Amino acid sequence: MFKKILYPTDFSNVSKKALGYLTQLKDAGTEEIIVLHVIDKRGIDAISRYGAGNAETVIREITKEAKEEGKKIEKKLIQSGLKVKMIIERGVPLKEILKIEEKEKISVIIIGSHGKTNLKEMLLGSVSEKVIRQSKSPVLVIKR
Amino acid sequence: MFKKILYPTDFSNVSKKALGYLTQLKDAGTEEIIVLHVIDKRGIDAISRYGAGNAETVIREITKEAKEEGKKIEKKLIQSGLKVKMIIERGVPLKEILKIEEKEKISVIIIGSHGKTNLKEMLLGSVSEKVIRQSKSPVLVIKR
Numbered sequence: 001m002f003k004k005i006l007y008p009t010d011f012s013n014v015s016k017k018a019l020g021y022l023t024q025l026k027d028a029g030t031e032e033i034i035v036l037h038v039i040d041k042r043g044i045d046a047i048s049r050y051g052a053g054n055a056e057t058v059i060r061e062i063t064k065e066a067k068e069e070g071k072k073i074e075k076k077l078i079q080s081g082l083k084v085k086m087i088i089e090r091g092v093p094l095k096e097i098l099k100i101e102e103k104e105k106i107s108v109i110i111i112g113s114h115g116k117t118n119l120k121e122m123l124l125g126s127v128s129e130k131v132i133r134q135s136k137s138p139v140l141v142i143k144r
Numbered sequence: 145m146f147k148k149i150l151y152p153t154d155f156s157n158v159s160k161k162a163l164g165y166l167t168q169l170k171d172a173g174t175e176e177i178i179v180l181h182v183i184d185k186r187g188i189d190a191i192s193r194y195g196a197g198n199a200e201t202v203i204r205e206i207t208k209e210a211k212e213e214g215k216k217i218e219k220k221l222i223q224s225g226l227k228v229k230m231i232i233e234r235g236v237p238l239k240e241i242l243k244i245e246e247k248e249k250i251s252v253i254i255i256g257s258h259g260k261t262n263l264k265e266m267l268l269g270s271v272s273e274k275v276i277r278q279s280k281s282p283v284l285v286i287k288r
Contacts, residue, residue: 001164001168002172020145021145024145024146024173026172027171027173028168028169028171028172029168108284135287136287137287138165138284138286138287140252140282140283140285141276141283141284143279143280143283
């Protein structure tokens with residue numbers, strides 16, 4: 001029931017709060033955590049469109065940061081004796097989350113109630129809410 | 145983290161699906177389950193207002209059924225070695241859930257994504273969605 005957990009993260013504080021729950025669930029049968037970070041392609045597209053910077057440089061920088069953040073999370077989970085698969089994708093967060101959910105035959109999704117509190121999130125709407133509505137697996141929502 | 149679980153139930157099928165998760169969480173440290181069933185006072189009020197029946201008789205009948213359903217759940221949870229407190233309240237479901245959450249110092253709420261699929265639910269909106277938005281504790285949403 002809690003065997004394979006999908007943990008989509010935008011590295012926000014509430015999302016990191018979920019880490020404690022992940023390690024606790026090991027005793028309820030959790031074996032593997034799929035850590036998923038999606039680099040929102042719409043943000044990247046906007047940068048290109050409005051010429052607000054060199055999109056390729058920005059992507060490289062964002063990907064580098066994501067890998068560093070991802071490694072920290074990976075390390076903590078491995079220390080707790082969990083198997084971890086780290087996935088960094090470029091795309092639309094909701095779509096990628098649902099795609100991985102199906103592909104990886106996920107048991108439960110653990111997600112923060114709110115993403116990073118910035119304007120981008122407010123314009124795009126809450127990814128968590130859409131995941132709760134559209135996923136097939138149970139969703140554990142961690143509140144801020 | 146999973147010590148004391150609030151399990152609001154309207155006895156719908158998806159809500160009963162949550163039972164399996166509850167017993168599984170015992171290994172992650174769950175000690176006590178508060179099973180909460182709220183008899184929606186607005187439904188009762190409507191019966192009185194439109195004279196669709198003797199409200200007191202209806203309440204008695206509903207309460208009796210709720211107690212029977214509650215006992216079945218209680219039995220299953222106790223068999224799994226969990227401590228159970230059964231609460232049947234009359235009120236507005238969301239308000240009662242949040243009240244008990246605070247009063248009982250709940251660790252996690254487990255709730256079905258959809259209530260009984262009847263017209264009443266569609267008119268009143270989804271209790272689960274409001275709980276997810278307004279609770280302070282993490283919420284595990286079980287999908288149908």
